[in-house]
């Protein structure tokens with residue numbers, strides 16, 4: 526079984542790793558990366574600090590609405606044991622994804638990061654990326670899935686996109702951050718009036734659990750979707766998640782992922798300074814870039830995936846459970 530694409534990192538990557546091994550330099554790079562993102566957001570008309578603060582206060586008088594803490598308590602799974610990799614600093618946040626600061630900045634960060642993809646659409650780039658993913662799904666899936674699992678659902682942006690495309694589906698969103706899930710649930714309540722014109726019969730189910738061991742029953746989903754998950758994970762976790770996805774999918778079900786394309790020119794030719802900033806906030810990027818994920822999908826029991834370019838830097842891979850009959854999906 527070969528899943529390593531190229532285990533030898535290039536000289537630029539090795540140099541960058543050497544720099545980031547020196548703690549003060551790594552901390553400097555993280556601060557620079559964060560301020561670059563905030564500036565990038567402002568350049569496309571997104572007021573990072575104000576939008577995050579509005580979410581923390583929910584537009585109320587207090588800086589932080591106490592309802593958040595109550596909702597966090599309700600959504601978090603007290604029995605969950607976090608994998609070690611999830612407890613490390615991440616995305617320039619000391620507490621990684623386990624804080625309100627990180628949770629309330631997810632949406633503005635997505636707008637800032639994806640604003641670069643198509644300069645002509647600016648902050649709308651993140652929605653364009655998601656629409657392109659749906660186009661790839663629609664062209665590959667034989668019919669609309671009835672049961673969908675969104676792994677690494679974060680604050681729900683990918684989950685809501687799936688719900689818009691497949692309003693009749695029962696969708697489950699899974700994430701390790703209860704803070705992110707609390708925001709997802711809040712956004713979901715805010716969306717209800719928006720959905721009133723074409724109400725979805727099934728409310729989204731949010732689950733605080735690990736994608737590598739969801740606890741969900743075998744053979745219960747038609748589509749497992751991983752939108753921007755794997756570049757954030759160590760290789761061992763990715764391989765476990767692929768096996769878990771295979772387990773919960775019905776015969777003939779689909780596994781789809783959208784993520785950075787390691788072969789995209791933007792990454793291959795990335796200037797060392799920018800690569801240093803990127804890697805300072807994405808500790809598992811080397812693992813992701815050197816994994817042959819298409820082969821890993823095959824090894825986990827899927828067909829060889831179809832590849833669609835979803836942006837100049839992203840691709841979508843879609844595969845089907847091997848050896849199953851064509852799934853009976855609603856037409």
Ligand SMILES: C[S@@+](CC[C@H](N)C(=O)[O-])C[C@H]1O[C@@H](n2cnc3c(N)ncnc32)[C@H](O)[C@@H]1O
Pocket residue numbers: 611622635676677678679680681682683684699700701702705734735736737751752753754757758762
């Ligand atoms: C970049 S975000 C995904 C973004 C989201 N799907 C979207 O479309 O905006 C990656 C998410 O994966 C979650 N995550 C990381 N490791 C995970 C794991 N093992 N199981 C479940 N969620 C995980 C993180 O908490 C984070 O919310």
